[in-house]
Amino acid sequence: MKTNFVDVNDMVNLVNRHGLTTMLADLVDCIENDFKRWEKFDKSARVASHSDVGVIELMPTADDVSYAFKYVNGHPQNTQYDLSTVMSFGVLAEVQTGFPVLMSEFTLATAIRTAAQSVMSARLLARKNARSMALIGNGAQSEFQAIAFHHVLGINEVRLFDIDSEATDKLINNLKAFPELNIIRAASTADAVRGADIVTTVTADKAYATIITPEMIEPGMHLNAVGGDCPGKTELHADVLLKGKVFVEFEPQSRIEGDIQQMPADFPVIELWQVLNGHISGRDNNEQVTIFDSVGFALEDFSTLAYVHKISTQYGIGRTIDLIPEFNNPKDLFGFIRQGQAIQKNVA
Template identity: 30%
Template sequence: MLLLTKEDIKKVFTMKDAIEADKEAFKIYTNKESEVPLRTNIQAPKEEGTMLFMPGYVEGLDCAGLKIVSVFPKNAEKGKPVIPATVLLMDGITGEVSSVLDGTYITQIRTGAASGAAIDILAKKDAKKGALIGTGGQACAQLEAMITARDLEEVKIFSRNPKKVEEFIEKAKIELSEYKTKFVPASSADEAVEDADVIVTATTSTVPLFDGNKIKKGATISAVGSYQPHMHEFDGTTLKRSDKIYFDSTDAVLSEAGDILTPLAEGIVTKEDFTGELGQVINGSIAGRENDEEIILFKTVGIAVQDIVTAKKIYDKAVENNIGLEW
């Protein structure tokens, strides 16, 4: 069994690799070439936390896996990851655990890569301005995915805590110094999104973050943060103005995402307004962006096949490069 830390993974796996892994994962999922039960969600009310158990199996890659991931916001006060996780990768032929990987980092890069995949496939080719709302544990990977998928000149960043925005930008300037994108603070979410070609939201907000009327024509939105029925990152106006609406998994989104469930219940949108899954665009069964005026929304809650495909790609590269600790 191979143990792989964050540092091991970073030696062999880039954000570009992660985006390609997610594209493959979405295609596998949509083509029904995987077994991915809806995740088990256990609440920890005392700590305002959530524990998620995400199993899956991909026969075509001869592997299976389980990710155990938690969302414990109070961890930030303790200097611990807000979204700690572990991934177990299993050999699909023998059923043995072949690797234990740093799931916190895998969660960060594969979730960032989901936005990267959506932006790469759906955003305007000449997109130059971005907006990132949220500066938590997901933010850096989301930012890197945005500027990997498109050569953005500028990304405006907003969080309710201006100090966190400043600290995040300073950190991003160091960690993403190889990119030429300018990172600037925004005074409000509305200011961040109003001129953006690409928008990523990565928060656990229970109320919409911005006025959907501020979204300009041609924008692509990747909404990442809402993964429970009471969470809402965008408003009904954003949905109504979106020309196309894609999901990572229709079943998962319609089971979990308050962003979609509440407007559905209120009659703001119907299921007929949903275009389909990103995997369908990838496999060519439905269209993606058809002109530069379309507002396109991608909603992702995350599916286990992303973790499994990403872990398998990392594991294969680690073995090839003799990286990691055998146990």
């Protein structure tokens, strides 16, 4: 058996062949369908190794057919080294044998899956007539968020703000490919969120930040808080979380990493799968504020890896690699090395 390897160029080819907007729409449905199967999955908070400058994490999950994990980092200062603040790869394996069928780049894929997860949650929680979105933080993930909300949810106006004006310049330039999208450059966070139906925050600093404060909240808003995703990193003032219903992916992980890390252990939250399966209501009325405290959960990566495996196979994109030895005799691992003459007989 061979492992299919999808590298960065392959992923770019895959996005161009299949279409970014098609991938985003497909993934919204894939992630939603897997969340509806919530009880079929092994679930655990990701394994994190924290340092003063960032975090490195492994994110595993499995159902009874497939196992998946993602390796991912978060280093806000990486841009000074010309590196992405988030870098990632993922693996999809068979549960029956443990054989890895796919190894894939996941830096680009993570941006796509995060936008798809944001839209999946907003489709569930935001007002049905939502048409405007404030986008606070205009870095690497911002285009994917804007395009996904525009294409899948019908958002036709985005209001942009970033303390780095060059990031906003970059975003505006990239969104020129969507001339039907009304783009407004805001003077501040408060200016951007004023009157917005949806507020998406995708900031990068590893700090207890208060990007959104209580006085900015208006009736009926849906907050999509994406950037607060590890201990010591938040985007919402704690009092914002008291303004409405708070929804999370996997509560044990969100308690540690999300904006709700600021709140008492008994602060009430609702897991998305409970709403999707009709156990608990989502938005109760058009005046209610809904808050999605997004940290990213392994199930979303599982959905994306399975999807990448499916369409890369469909298009014949990627190449097979010998990640695992193929044996004539699986019990003779030494003999496999010996056949390759990789034995150093004379050691000084």
